[in-house]
Amino acid sequence: MINQYDACLKCNLCELHCPVFRVTPAFPGPKNGGPGIERLRAAGKAVDETGLDLCLGCRTCEVVCPSGLSPAKLVHQPKIDKVRLRGLPAREWLLAHTNLLGEVAVRLPGVTNGSLGLKPVRIMMEKALRIDRRRPMPRYARGTFRSWFARRPSPWRERPAPNGQVVYFHGCSTNYMLPEVGRQTVAVLEHNGFEVILPPQRCCGLPLMGNGEIDEARRWAAYNVAQLRPYAEKGIPIIFTSTSCSLTVKQEYAHLLGVDGAEAVSPLCYDLFEFLAQLHDDGRLRLDFRPSPQVLPYHQPCHQRVQGIGTPAVRLLRLIPGVESWNMDAGCCGASGTHGFKREKYDISMAVGEPLRAALVASGAARGVSDCEACRWQMEHLTGMPAVHPITVLWEAYGLG
Amino acid sequence: MQRVVVIGGGATGSGILRDLTMRGIPAVLVEQGDLVHGTSSRYHGLLHSGGRYAVKDPESARECATENAILRRIAPFAVEPCGGIFLQLAQDDPGYADRWVTACQKAGVPTERIDIEQLRREEPGISPDAVAAYRVPDASVDGFRLIAGNVAAAEALGGRTLTYRRVTGLLKDGPRVTGVQLINERTGEEETMEADLVINAAGAWTGQIAAMAGIHLDLVADRGVLLVYHGRLTSQVINRLRPPGNGDIFVPAGTVTLLGTTATPVASPDNLEIPAAEVAALLRQGADLLPAAATARVLRAFAGVRPLFKAKGDGANTRDLPRTYQIVDHSAEHGVAGLISIVGGKLTTYREMAEKAVDVAAAHLGVTAPCRTALEPILPPPDVDVVRRVQVQVGAAQATYLLDRHPAGLADLAKELEAPLGTEVICECEQVTRGELLVVARSLPQPSLSDIRRRTRLGMGTCQGAYCGYRAAFTLAEAGLAEPAAAPALMLDLQEERWRGVSAALPGPELRGAELTYALYAGLFGGMKP
Ligand SMILES: Cc1cc2nc3c(=O)[nH]c(=O)nc-3n(C[C@H](O)[C@H](O)[C@H](O)COP(=O)(O)OP(=O)(O)OC[C@H]3O[C@@H](n4cnc5c(N)ncnc54)[C@H](O)[C@@H]3O)c2cc1C
Ligand code: SF4
Numbered sequence: 068m069i070n071q072y073d074a075c076l077k078c079n080l081c082e083l084h085c086p087v088f089r090v091t092p093a094f095p096g097p098k099n100g101g102p103g104i105e106r107l108r109a110a111g112k113a114v115d116e117t118g119l120d121l122c123l124g125c126r127t128c129e130v131v132c133p134s135g136l137s138p139a140k141l142v143h144q145p146k147i148d149k150v151r152l153r154g155l156p157a158r159e160w161l162l163a164h165t166n167l168l169g170e171v172a173v174r175l176p177g178v179t180n181g182s183l184g185l186k187p188v189r190i191m192m193e194k195a196l197r198i199d200r201r202r203p204m205p206r207y208a209r210g211t212f213r214s215w216f217a218r219r220p221s222p223w224r225e226r227p228a229p230n231g232q233v234v235y236f237h238g239c240s241t242n243y244m245l246p247e248v249g250r251q252t253v254a255v256l257e258h259n260g261f262e263v264i265l266p267p268q269r270c271c272g273l274p275l276m277g278n279g280e281i282d283e284a285r286r287w288a289a290y291n292v293a294q295l296r297p298y299a300e301k302g303i304p305i306i307f308t309s310t311s312c313s314l315t316v317k318q319e320y321a322h323l324l325g326v327d328g329a330e331a332v333s334p335l336c337y338d339l340f341e342f343l344a345q346l347h348d349d350g351r352l353r354l355d356f357r358p359s360p361q362v363l364p365y366h367q368p369c370h371q372r373v374q375g376i377g378t379p380a381v382r383l384l385r386l387i388p389g390v391e392s393w394n395m396d397a398g399c400c401g402a403s404g405t406h407g408f409k410r411e412k413y414d415i416s417m418a419v420g421e422p423l424r425a426a427l428v429a430s431g432a433a434r435g436v437s438d439c440e441a442c443r444w445q446m447e448h449l450t451g452m453p454a455v456h457p458i459t460v461l462w463e464a465y466g467l468g
Numbered sequence: 469m470q471r472v473v474v475i476g477g478g479a480t481g482s483g484i485l486r487d488l489t490m491r492g493i494p495a496v497l498v499e500q501g502d503l504v505h506g507t508s509s510r511y512h513g514l515l516h517s518g519g520r521y522a523v524k525d526p527e528s529a530r531e532c533a534t535e536n537a538i539l540r541r542i543a544p545f546a547v548e549p550c551g552g553i554f555l556q557l558a559q560d561d562p563g564y565a566d567r568w569v570t571a572c573q574k575a576g577v578p579t580e581r582i583d584i585e586q587l588r589r590e591e592p593g594i595s596p597d598a599v600a601a602y603r604v605p606d607a608s609v610d611g612f613r614l615i616a617g618n619v620a621a622a623e624a625l626g627g628r629t630l631t632y633r634r635v636t637g638l639l640k641d642g643p644r645v646t647g648v649q650l651i652n653e654r655t656g657e658e659e660t661m662e663a664d665l666v667i668n669a670a671g672a673w674t675g676q677i678a679a680m681a682g683i684h685l686d687l688v689a690d691r692g693v694l695l696v697y698h699g700r701l702t703s704q705v706i707n708r709l710r711p712p713g714n715g716d717i718f719v720p721a722g723t724v725t726l727l728g729t730t731a732t733p734v735a736s737p738d739n740l741e742i743p744a745a746e747v748a749a750l751l752r753q754g755a756d757l758l759p760a761a762a763t764a765r766v767l768r769a770f771a772g773v774r775p776l777f778k779a780k781g782d783g784a785n786t787r788d789l790p791r792t793y794q795i796v797d798h799s800a801e802h803g804v805a806g807l808i809s810i811v812g813g814k815l816t817t818y819r820e821m822a823e824k825a826v827d828v829a830a831a832h833l834g835v836t837a838p839c840r841t842a843l844e845p846i847l848p849p850p851d852v853d854v855v856r857r858v859q860v861q862v863g864a865a866q867a868t869y870l871l872d873r874h875p876a877g878l879a880d881l882a883k884e885l886e887a888p889l890g891t892e893v894i895c896e897c898e899q900v901t902r903g904e905l906l907v908v909a910r911s912l913p914q915p916s917l918s919d920i921r922r923r924t925r926l927g928m929g930t931c932q933g934a935y936c937g938y939r940a941a942f943t944l945a946e947a948g949l950a951e952p953a954a955a956p957a958l959m960l961d962l963q964e965e966r967w968r969g970v971s972a973a974l975p976g977p978e979l980r981g982a983e984l985t986y987a988l989y990a991g992l993f994g995g996m997k998p
């Protein structure tokens with residue numbers, strides 16, 4: 068029964084690195100809001116939880132803590148307790164149920180995107196739901212990624228794929244909003260001799276967890292584990308193109324949610340570029356890239372950083388002749404999933420993203436690169452310049468388009 | 469002129485000061501350090517139900533039972549009514565429990581047998597070897613708040629308190645004591661103070677004062693070591709149900725938990741050494757009751773010295789000496805008029821000790837007013853308007869800390885919080901704001917950070933003053949309450965005091981924290997001698 072708060076040294080490293088603490092005094096910060104408050108709460112003392120929900124969940128504090136603590140989890144705990152007691156408020160419910168909305172929206176993308184783009188609608192949303200009108204809504208696609216995948220024949224139907232099979236966990240945003248990322252991923256994997264399998268799957272649960280709805284997240288996680296586990300047991304790698312999904316399935320299913328069987332799945336999970344970089348290390352990645360001179364400033368998503376896998380996307384982009392790419396290392400983008408949509412967090416989200424904005428603008432590049440869709444939307448919103456998944460660049464360079 | 473000088477700013481002396489002033493006797497208290505400089509801040513913090521002494525020392529048990537009920541009533545601001553448990557482990561003598569229950573009954577200590585599974589739900593940390601449990605009305609009592617409350621109540625009635633005044637001798641007129649000789653420890657000046665009567669409530673130092681009148685008192689200084697855990701390990705006091713021994717009580721106190729004690733006779737009451745073997749033994753013994761105690765973070769260790777009174781025929785083991793007290797009227801016993809000494813006792817029974825001592829004093833002074841200290845609350849309830857002002861400033865949660873810490877003097881505090889930056893947090897671990905720091909500092913002449921620490925808990929949490937120490941020193945300098953040039957010394961002084969406790973309890977996570985603090989002060993501030 069060692070309490071987490073016992074381990075905190077008050078060294079302040081987490082405060083130094085926390086992107087929110089840096090921009091607003093309204094946030095108590097990971098040290099005080101985490102182990103500090105936990106100690107007082109454990110003593111039965113009244114604690115002030117105001118401002119704790121400004122945490123972006125970027126988990127930088129966890130990366131830097133020399134005591135191996137996760138201040139982020141402690142900061143998040145009051146929200147979980149509150150939702151247990153009172154349920155999700157309407158806005159949080161909406162933002163957390165990306166998958167359910169997506170099912171409707173992709174059938175009527177014109178109407179959905181059109182009305183989400185209308186000013187009066189946004190004013191209404193801001194009034195009723197406190198969803199900030201300045202934040203552009205992601206656009207829903209015409210048809211899901213899964214329906215595209217189901218319609219197309221696999222190139223490896225007749226004979227086994229030379230490099231075997233991989234399972235693809237695409238996540239909600241790929242399915243409903245960015246099917247091209249899914250299509251490009253499938254194309255690149257197949258180009259490299261893999262057969263792609265697409266088991267049924269639900270939202271990974273991160274938006275639910277982020278909004279404090281742990282019990283529902285656990286149900287979805289259990290569903291996903293049941294789907295993925297048979298493949299994991301056969302040693303088939305599971306690939307993610309959203310770093311938040313990969314982090315959640317790799318770490319949280321076992322740790323925070325405690326889902327049975329999650330430990331069996333987790334070691335087989337790879338972020339797409341983590342997987343491709345390993346392939347390259349084994350000498351198995353095809354290098355038939357067309358020269359493509361371009362400058363590609365790369366932003367590493369916090370949720371990838373915390374996985375401790377380095378920056379594989381930068382390594383691989385640099386294999387393309389003519390590409391100049393580097394990790395901008397400008398900290399958190401400030402969007403952090405659904406947080407940036409919330410009225411009261413908009414300004415903080417923009418302030419957090421300021422160093423990234425400056426780095427992007429200074430790069431003089433035509434577009435930026437990041438593995439996470441929320442980061443990319445924020446990069447576009449911060450600068451007006453497009454941002455793409457690194458797989459898009461690889462796909463172009465292979466000439467698969 | 470004051471009619472009485474009271475020596476000793478601990479529980480007993482402050483209780484005597486309040487009692488005297490309530491009976492209309494002008495009095496002044498002198499204390500060589502800050503309030504609670506002695507054993508009243510170096511103790512376990514247990515408001516005894518009496519259970520611990522029931523079998524061996526029924527008189528003490530009875531006194532504790534009575535006073536426990538009184539203090540809950542008159543000092544709610546200092547008592548945390550957390551309740552207590554006596555826990556019997558499989559390896560303990562089962563016959564003792566029956567004797568104990570009977571003895572408690574006789575001494576008027578209420579006990580209630582409770583289901584061990586029920587207790588596991590209340591206290592998940594208890595040993596798997598626990599076999600039986602009884603509930604008793606133990607509580608946790610904050611020595612500083614209790615004594616400050618007594619002093620505030622006495623001052624409201626005209627009583628005076630002089631801290632940092634050490635008694636160096638007694639003024640005498642023939643065989644009669646007529647006052648005290650003092651040295652001001654802050655300025656080095658010598659002073660004298662005349663009085664009709666001197667009451668010696670110097671705790672473990674009582675023998676030294678008596679010796680100034682040429683009187684020998686047979687006292688034993690019995691040193692006890694305690695460990696302070698970083699967090700709250702239990703919600704109630706946990707005692708081991710066996711004959712009193714070492715390391716068998718956990719007392720939760722606010723954010724921390726105290727485990728103790730040991731008992732070692734020492735030659736001088738100033739011997740506050742903390743032998744490593746005693747710390748190790750406490751950790752071992754504590755883990756019998758609460759297994760997590762072996763690995764949970766220990767913030768520091770400290771020692772205090774019990775003033776035990778040795779009657780003729782008592783043996784050498786200090787655990788066997790009675791915990792009762794004696795009022796010594798030196799005019800009757802030694803032919804020295806004008807001097808009364810109080811020896812022995814416990815913090816729990818301080819009020820009764822004060823009452824009996826003042827009864828003797830009043831008889832000498834010809835005062836007939838009866839003692840009312842058990843009848844009236846020590847402090848009036850806080851003014852609701854002021855409470856609201858504090859809540860508006862810092863929010864309801866934060867206000868609870870302030871109300872707990874400053875039951876008297878809230879109005880000044882509210883004003884200081886309303887000043888610019890008043891609500892800025894200086895000590896994060898224990899939630900001390902700038903306003904609180906300043907109001908306390910203004911109330912003291914030349915305050916040290918330790919004086920402020922005792923009144924606020926600044927520096928008593930996780931970081932042990934590493935960060936709040938320098939913030940507080942600079943804040944005092946900025947507010948003109950300390951010379952800017954003196955700020956580094958203030959800061960290092962607190963660090964050295966904290967370091968003494970930390971260095972004794974270094975195993976485990978605390979070692980890392982201590983090293984960080986050391987690096988910070990040695991490296992950045994260029995000071996600190998560990
Ligand atoms: C380890 C330990 C644990 C204990 N636990 C408990 C417990 O849990 N519950 C309980 O009820 N009791 C407990 N006790 C006993 C209790 O703490 C003491 O009995 C009580 O605090 C004594 O109070 P006091 O006012 O008599 O003495 P003190 O608090 O020691 O006060 C005497 C004061 O006299 C001052 N003084 C001395 N010499 C001079 C001088 N020359 N000039 C001016 N001032 C002088 C000292 O500085 C001191 O502040 C414990 C004791 C110890 C040692
Ligand atoms: S998760 Fe990120 S925003 Fe939240 S406390 Fe940690 S570092 Fe700060």
Ligand code: SF4
Pocket residue numbers: 074075076077078079080081082097098101102131132133134135136138
């Ligand atoms: S980084 Fe870790 S040890 Fe340091 S203050 Fe933050 S939580 Fe505490």
